Structures are given as structure tokens and as C-alpha cells.
Amino acid sequence: MTAQTTTHTVDAVVIGAGFGGIYAVHKMHNELGLTTVGFDKADGPGGTWYWNRYPGALSDTESHVYRFSFNRDLLQDGTWKHTYVTQPEILEYLEDVVDRFDLRRHFRFGTEVKSAVYLEDEGLWEVTTGGGAVYRATYVVNAVGLLSAINLPKLPGLDTFESETIHTAAWPKGKDLAGRRVGVIGTGSTGQQVITALAPEVEHLTVFVRTPQYSVPVGKRPVTAQQIDTIKADYDRIWSQVKSSSVAFGFEESTVPAMSVSEEERQRVFERAWEYGGGFRFMFETFGDLATDEDANEAAASSSAARSPRSSRIRRRRASLRRPASSPGARCATTGTSRSSTGRTWRPWPSRRTPSAR
Numbered sequence: 001m002t003a004q005t006t007t008h009t010v011d012a013v014v015i016g017a018g019f020g021g022i023y024a025v026h027k028m029h030n031e032l033g034l035t036t037v038g039f040d041k042a043d044g045p046g047g048t049w050y051w052n053r054y055p056g057a058l059s060d061t062e063s064h065v066y067r068f069s070f071n072r073d074l075l076q077d078g079t080w081k082h083t084y085v086t087q088p089e090i091l092e093y094l095e096d097v098v099d100r101f102d103l104r105r106h107f108r109f110g111t112e113v114k115s116a117v118y119l120e121d122e123g124l125w126e127v128t129t130g131g132g133a134v135y136r137a138t139y140v141v142n143a144v145g146l147l148s149a150i151n152l153p154k155l156p157g158l159d160t161f162e163s164e165t166i167h168t169a170a171w172p173k174g175k176d177l178a179g180r181r182v183g184v185i186g187t188g189s190t191g192q193q194v195i196t197a198l199a200p201e202v203e204h205l206t207v208f209v210r211t212p213q214y215s216v217p218v219g220k221r222p223v224t225a226q227q228i229d230t231i232k233a234d235y236d237r238i239w240s241q242v243k244s245s246s247v248a249f250g251f252e253e254s255t256v257p258a259m260s261v262s263e264e265e266r267q268r269v270f271e272r273a274w275e276y277g278g279g280f281r282f283m284f285e286t287f288g289d290l291a292t293d294e295d296a297n298e299a300a301a302s303s304s305a306a307r308s309p310r311s312s313r314i315r316r317r318r319a320s321l322r323r324p325a326s327s328p329g330a331r332c333a334t335t336g337t338s339r340s341s342t343g344r345t346w347r348p349w350p351s352r353r354t355p356s357a358r
């Protein structure tokens, strides 16, 4: 006897429950009145922020603009503690949004979409889940994210490693490596976050570096209630600027070519950006061509900002965080997701790679 498959018919199917999928379900159901079902293979909402629970996971966008802009009350009720938001804070925020807009009942969590086929004759999509459920819908929104596929490095022998291997994008809930010996593979944005967070906790940390990265201080600092109120009062202007800018990070991108100004002015601009912090600010707010002009890129890479006493102090402090190896049972935390150099991590020309946004 064959099992009978029920075919559900809805107006819209949304795949993914990250920022994109949450907004899509809200838009489709709450604003457009369409019957909508959302799927995520994760057991809850959050997308990127559900999966990336590794220590140190932090936004690259500043807190006041790493949030939804579609609802005034949501914006005015929002709050944050620092200039950048941590993974637990973002996950909590997204969970709150899902509940506030009554979206949870539309999602089927722990459900992977296996196929979406367009049925020409019927003018409908037929979506099949891993559990064999079939949904037909007029609209399918793919909100599957640009970083949701885990990239495990193909290192010969990795499968024979006798201790534990962890990927940052599938960090087990509550996994604590305090007191362990850890190796980290990957020094992009994620690598640098996890290295910085693990260094003071673990017994010994070894970082395997294939391509050295140029790293800019993030400049995470506490914010006051008054600073938050000032931002909230200015949100109309802020979002208008964000939505009309190229990179949407909440600051004006420079259009000035780096080599069009004097050496002294260039150093002043780099120093100021270094002191303020933020990789995207350093890359886009200083000059308009750091990622497209070799001389400009070299000028940034060799700027006095990167050689300032403060940056050597930071380097010395990081070096002193490495402790001698003593305990057995090495553990290996692999990173190497599809996130490449972004934000805090900015690659100078010698590697012949252009920084890419997340």
C-alpha cells in the first residue's frame, strides 16, 4: 500500500527564516493578506544568527542599522548596548520580531525544502519538503541566504582527526572550549572573531594562517540611552541615507580617490578611520577606490595608521594572549565559511583579491 500525500495549496511559500524570510512572511501574510507558509531546516528563526553561535560572533553593521526598518514602533522600541550587536542579541531580536508580528504559526521549522518545480500548465509552483509534504503556491520566495551553505574545507586527512572538529557555522549550542587546546583554520572575519573570543579562555590556541589578512579594529563601544534617543529621533534621515547608498552601512561612502589628496591628508583620513574603528568604514568611508585602485590599496595597507603605536600595542596584547601548550587532547575548531574578507578583515592588494561584502 502506498502512503497518500496530501497536497496543500497556499498563495505563497517562503524558504528561509532569517532576516529575509521573516520579512517576506510578514509582508506576504500581514500586509498583502496572502496565505503563506515558511520553511526552514533550522529548528527556529534567525537564519545566519541561528546557525553561527560561535564565540565572538558579532555584526559588521552598526547596531542601529542592523535591524528591520519596516515598522516605526519596532524601531522606536528597539534598543542595543554597544555599537555592534552580538549573535545572542540578534537572535533574540529576530525571535521577538517573529512573535511580535505573530509569524511563528506560519513557519514549519526543522523542514528542508527539497525541490520547487514550476508547473507550466497550472501556473503554480510545486514545493516538496524533506518529509514528503507537497505545497502548491503562486509565489515562491527564496530567502535562503547568501551564507547558509556550510563550506567544510577539503583538507586531506581531516576525517581521520581523532578529536573534535567544529565548524563555526554549525557551532553546537552552548559548546564551551574553555581550558582546551584549540586550532583554528581560517582568519577571515569569522576566524578573527572566534580567535579573539577564544584566546583568553582556551589552554592553548594555534591559528593556521594561509593568507595573512589586513585587520582593522572594529571599535565596539558602549552606547548611552541618550545616544540611542538621538538616533531614534533621526531614523527617517538615517534610513533614507542607508537606502540610497551603495553599501548600506549607515555612513556616507567617499568618492574621493586616495591618491588625489596629499600624503599628509591621506594619513590623517586613515588614522581617523583606524581610531574610530569598523572595517567597512575603513574600506568605504575613507576613500572611494581602496578596492579598485592598486596604489590606493597599497597606501591603505602601508598607512601609518596600521603602524601606529596603538596598533602595535594591540598586536602585542594579542600575542601575549597565547599561552603555552600543556594539556593533551587537542581540539580543532575549523572556520572557513563562505564569508570572505569583510568588515574588520580587509585584504590589501598583494594577495590580488578584492574585498567582498558578506
Ligand SMILES: Cc1cc2nc3c(=O)[nH]c(=O)nc-3n(C[C@H](O)[C@H](O)[C@H](O)COP(=O)(O)OP(=O)(O)OC[C@H]3O[C@@H](n4cnc5c(N)ncnc54)[C@H](O)[C@@H]3O)c2cc1C
Binding pocket: 015, 016, 017, 018, 019, 020, 021, 039, 040, 041, 042, 046, 047, 048, 049, 050, 052, 057, 058, 059, 060, 061, 062, 066, 111, 112, 113, 114, 143, 144, 145, 146, 147, 148, 190, 339, 358
Ligand atoms: C558572523 C556574521 C556576521 C554578519 N554580519 C553582517 C552585518 O553586519 N551586516 C550585513 O549586512 N550582513 C552580515 N552578515 C551576513 C548575514 O548573512 C545577513 O546579514 C543576513 O543575516 C542574511 O539573512 P537572510 O535571511 O538573507 O539569510 P540567512 O540568515 O542565511 O537565512 C537563510 C535560511 O534559509 C535556510 N535554508 C536554506 N536552504 C533551505 C532549504 N532548502 N530548506 C529550508 N531552509 C533552507 C537556512 O537554514 C537559513 O536559516 C553576517 C554574517 C555572519 C555569518
